[in-house]
Amino acid sequence: SQQGEEDPQALSIQEGENATMNCSYKTSINNLQWYRQNSGRGLVHLILIRSNEREKHSGRLRVTLDTSKKSSSLLITASRAADTASYFCATDTGRRALTFGSGTRLQVQP
Amino acid sequence: SAVISQKPSRDICQRGTSLTIQCQVDSQVTMMFWYRQQPGQSLTLIATANQGSEATYESGFVIDKFPISRPNLTFSTLTVSNMSPEDSSIYLCSVETGYQETQYFGPGTRLLVL
Numbered sequence: 001s002q003q004g005e006e007d008p009q010a011l012s013i014q015e016g017e018n019a020t021m022n023c024s025y026k027t028s029i030n031n032l033q034w035y036r037q038n039s040g041r042g043l044v045h046l047i048l049i050r051s052n053e054r055e056k057h058s059g060r061l062r063v064t065l066d067t068s069k070k071s072s073s074l075l076i077t078a079s080r081a082a083d084t085a086s087y088f089c090a091t092d093t094g095r096r097a098l099t100f101g102s103g104t105r106l107q108v109q110p
Numbered sequence: 111s112a113v114i115s116q117k118p119s120r121d122i123c124q125r126g127t128s129l130t131i132q133c134q135v136d137s138q139v140t141m142m143f144w145y146r147q148q149p150g151q152s153l154t155l156i157a158t159a160n161q162g163s164e165a166t167y168e169s170g171f172v173i174d175k176f177p178i179s180r181p182n183l184t185f186s187t188l189t190v191s192n193m194s195p196e197d198s199s200i201y202l203c204s205v206e207t208g209y210q211e212t213q214y215f216g217p218g219t220r221l222l223v224l
Contacts, residue, residue, distance in 0.1 A: 033212065042202065042217035043153075088152060090213075096206055097143050098213055100153040 006089060006101040014109050019076040021104040023089035024069075030092045032065060034074050037086045037103075046074070046087075081110045112137055112205050114216035122222045123193055130189045131219045133203035138183035140206075143213070144176070147200040156201075159186050193223045 007022045023032070031050045035043040049056045049065045049072065056063050062075040076083055086105050090098035113136040123129050133142065144156040157165040157178055165178040180186045190197050200218045207214065 035215075043204075043215040045212050045214060048212050090153075092213075095158075096141050097155050097158050098153075098204075099155070103152050 006087075006104045008104060009102065010105045010107070012107040012109065013079055015079060015081055017079055019079050019083070019106055019108070021074045021087050021089075021106070023072045023074070023101050025072075025089075025091050025099075025101070026070065027091075027093055029067070030094050032063075032072050033090045033092070033098065034061075034063060034072075035088045035090060037088065039085075043088070076106075079106075079108045081108050084108045111212075112139065112207055112214045114203060114205060114214060116201075116203060116216040116219050118219060119217065120220040120222075122224060125194050125223055127193055128189055128191045129193065129221060130187050131201055131203075133186045133188070133216055135184045135205050137207075140183070142180065142186045143204045143206075144178065144186075144188045145202045145204065145215075147202065147218070149198065153202065156188070190221065193221075195223045197221065198223045 034046040089101040145153040157167045159180040202218045204215045
């Protein structure tokens with residue numbers, strides 16, 4: 001079963017704008033990971049944030065984690081058409097296997 | 111990091127038949143996982159496959175339908191048995207490279223059952 005939901009389900013923006021995706025989960029976690037998937041292909045790992053961390057950056061990506069609210073957000077700054085993809089959050093509750101959110105479909109218009 | 115390959119990359123199968131999907135990793139890993147992604151959906155864990163022990167299946171998935179082998183630390187197979195059109199999905203394997211570390215995914219096997 002899915003750990004939680006992602007919001008919004010779909011997002012359409014113009015190139016150069018920022019994109020923010022939110023993820024909520026239900027149980028305590030060890031870490032939360034964000035992935036990108038292009039057109040039903042394999043998943044590309046973007047970033048991992050541990051439960052004792054509040055914020056991480058990687059290039060144009062910024063991830064926050066609020067364990068008290070059981071939520072995370074992924075911010076993509078200065079978006080590009082190549083960022084068009086589905087984005088998934090996934091949580092490790094200690095079982096090592098991941099439980100995925102429902103995903104956000106991002107469309108970046110050139 | 112880990113480089114993962116899967117075979118086949120895609121297949122079209124007739125109902126009632128079985129397909130075995132292979133997952134090969136370029137390094138030794140303890141934990142491997144198999145996921146299913148139905149059309150337009152998110153990923154769902156099928157089972158965890160550890161070398162030297164039987165796979166652990168998630169609720170809704172059974173060994174008779176999805177037998178898994180894990181003969182060594184770099185290889186695993188997932189068989190989809192007695193297929194029906196509802197089994198049409200992308201099947202992905204993944205590995206974890208260390209405690210609380212990143213999970214890396216293979217490119218997936220896209221299966222269509224007619």
